[in-house]
Amino acid sequence: MGTDREPIAVIGTGYVGLVTAAGFAQLGSDVWCVDVDAEKIARLNRGEVPIYEPGLEECVARNRGRLHFSSELSPALEHARLLFVAVGTPPTYSGDADLSAVDQVVGAMPSSDRHALVMKSTVPVGTGAAIRRMFDLQGKSGFGYVSCPEFLKEGSALSDFLKPDRVVIGDDRDWAGDAVVKLYEPFDAPLVRTDIASAEMIKLASNAFLATKISFINEIAVVCEETGADVLKVAQGMGLDERIGPKFLRAGIGWGGSCFGKDVTALKKLAANTGYQFQLLNASLEVNELQKRRIVAKLQKHLGRLVGKRIGLLGLAFKPDTDDMRDAASLVLAARLQAEGARVTAFDPVAEEVARGLITGVEFCPSAMDCAEGCDAIVLVTEWREFRELDFVEMARRMRGRLVLDGRNFFDPGTIQSAGLTYEGVGRR
Numbered sequence: 001m002g003t004d005r006e007p008i009a010v011i012g013t014g015y016v017g018l019v020t021a022a023g024f025a026q027l028g029s030d031v032w033c034v035d036v037d038a039e040k041i042a043r044l045n046r047g048e049v050p051i052y053e054p055g056l057e058e059c060v061a062r063n064r065g066r067l068h069f070s071s072e073l074s075p076a077l078e079h080a081r082l083l084f085v086a087v088g089t090p091p092t093y094s095g096d097a098d099l100s101a102v103d104q105v106v107g108a109m110p111s112s113d114r115h116a117l118v119m120k121s122t123v124p125v126g127t128g129a130a131i132r133r134m135f136d137l138q139g140k141s142g143f144g145y146v147s148c149p150e151f152l153k154e155g156s157a158l159s160d161f162l163k164p165d166r167v168v169i170g171d172d173r174d175w176a177g178d179a180v181v182k183l184y185e186p187f188d189a190p191l192v193r194t195d196i197a198s199a200e201m202i203k204l205a206s207n208a209f210l211a212t213k214i215s216f217i218n219e220i221a222v223v224c225e226e227t228g229a230d231v232l233k234v235a236q237g238m239g240l241d242e243r244i245g246p247k248f249l250r251a252g253i254g255w256g257g258s259c260f261g262k263d264v265t266a267l268k269k270l271a272a273n274t275g276y277q278f279q280l281l282n283a284s285l286e287v288n289e290l291q292k293r294r295i296v297a298k299l300q301k302h303l304g305r306l307v308g309k310r311i312g313l314l315g316l317a318f319k320p321d322t323d324d325m326r327d328a329a330s331l332v333l334a335a336r337l338q339a340e341g342a343r344v345t346a347f348d349p350v351a352e353e354v355a356r357g358l359i360t361g362v363e364f365c366p367s368a369m370d371c372a373e374g375c376d377a378i379v380l381v382t383e384w385r386e387f388r389e390l391d392f393v394e395m396a397r398r399m400r401g402r403l404v405l406d407g408r409n410f411f412d413p414g415t416i417q418s419a420g421l422t423y424e425g426v427g428r429r
């Protein structure tokens with residue numbers, strides 16, 4: 001395509017892989033994408049983008065000429081020397097990371113001294129060293145290895161990828177590490193170049209810290225509710241301290257998504273495997289679980305027994321601007337409410353299709369108003385921007401009961417109260 005950018009390969013075309021591929025293609029690289037999911041590859045070859053991520057479809061379309069999709073590895077190996085790995089690393093039953101997809105990729109590599117794996121997947125500390133040992137055992141000692149963890153956030157993944165607040169590269173100071181540094185030069189972001197184990201730990205520790213910060217403010221919110229303080233003001237006052245900062249201090253019904261729970265658990269297990277009990281992470285996970293369940297207790301406080309009550313869930317995705325339902329609070333809420341005998345309606349502007357495969361017994365509605373129809377209570381689960389425009393007077397007319405539980409402290413209590421509804425947020429009077 002007439003640029004001097006290095007061609008690369010991306011193995012795994014999910015949220016991270018496809019964004020990485022589109023982002024590097026946007027910068028001028030030819031990108032050879034590989035995925036074992038033949039249906040996904042067929043859709044990508046038809047020009048369809050299988051996930052919802054703002055700007056991604058347009059970026060893929062714009063760079064169509066540089067993006068090549070295949071379920072075969074050979075075109076990637078032929079055209080690229082750097083193979084970015086973005087396969088899933090979900091938790092196993094034990095909580096340790098499941099590295100079977102990573103192992104599959106490693107096993108599929110040929111013997112080569114001109115290729116390197118660049119690990120974007122989040123993996124336990126020590127994985128790079130284990131992969132090097134695996135390469136040695138398989139007679140592929142010349143295969144390079146670089147750790148390059150990804151910090152993008154779903155919902156703003158493409159812009160996070162293109163404007164990273166830092167680039168972390170862990171390597172053995174060889175050609176592969178130098179080549180990855182060069183690829184990231186145009187991003188003009190602070191570079192942390194370190195050894196492989198430290199790069200792996202930076203990713204796990206960052207996610208564990210962020211998750212713990214949210215769990216911390218959620219515990220403060222509980223105490224605020226008991227003592228009459230307002231967590232929004234508390235967070236504002238705390239966040240102005242530059243040592244604390246305002247981000248990740250929003251109380252709510254807890255974090256979800258594919259990363260926090262899995263990475264916090266993986267770090268906890270990693271520590272336990274060395275004989276250390278990481279107490280803070282136990283608490284962080286436990287608080288997050290309780291936070292989702294507190295919503296059920298709040299509904300019971302207002303409505304009594306939930307048998308036969310109709311509860312509407314506004315939003316299902318784990319956060320706005322994504323269709324990702326992995327570890328979403330809505331999964332726990334829908335199940336718990338039904339277990340208490342409630343009838344559950346739900347509306348999500350984007351995630352319904354994915355949610356239908358994961359949630360049973362729930363009535364999916366075409367709009368927020370339909371979701372509220374005949375409800376005893378509405379629970380805001382995901383703060384989609386369009387919910388700001390809700391007409392609460394109309395909603396009050398449609399509902400049977402009066403209660404709005406704002407699980408994200410997103411609505412203006414005054415607007416809801418002046419529509420004749422009862423407002424309850426998280427950690428607010």
Ligand SMILES: NC(=O)c1ccc[n+]([C@@H]2O[C@H](COP(=O)([O-])OP(=O)(O)OC[C@H]3O[C@@H](n4cnc5c(N)ncnc54)[C@H](O)[C@@H]3O)[C@@H](O)[C@H]2O)c1
Nearest residue numbers: 012013014015016035036037087088089101104121122150
């Ligand atoms: N999603 C995020 O926000 C995020 C952010 C930073 C890091 N990460 C990490 O990135 C990794 C990928 O996460 P994701 O959310 O993109 O996962 P995902 O499930 O959306 O995508 C993984 C893709 O890998 C494919 N795959 C599995 N095995 C394969 C193989 N052997 N060869 C080729 N393709 C294979 C799957 O078919 C799937 O398309 C995980 O380790 C995750 O922890 C995710």
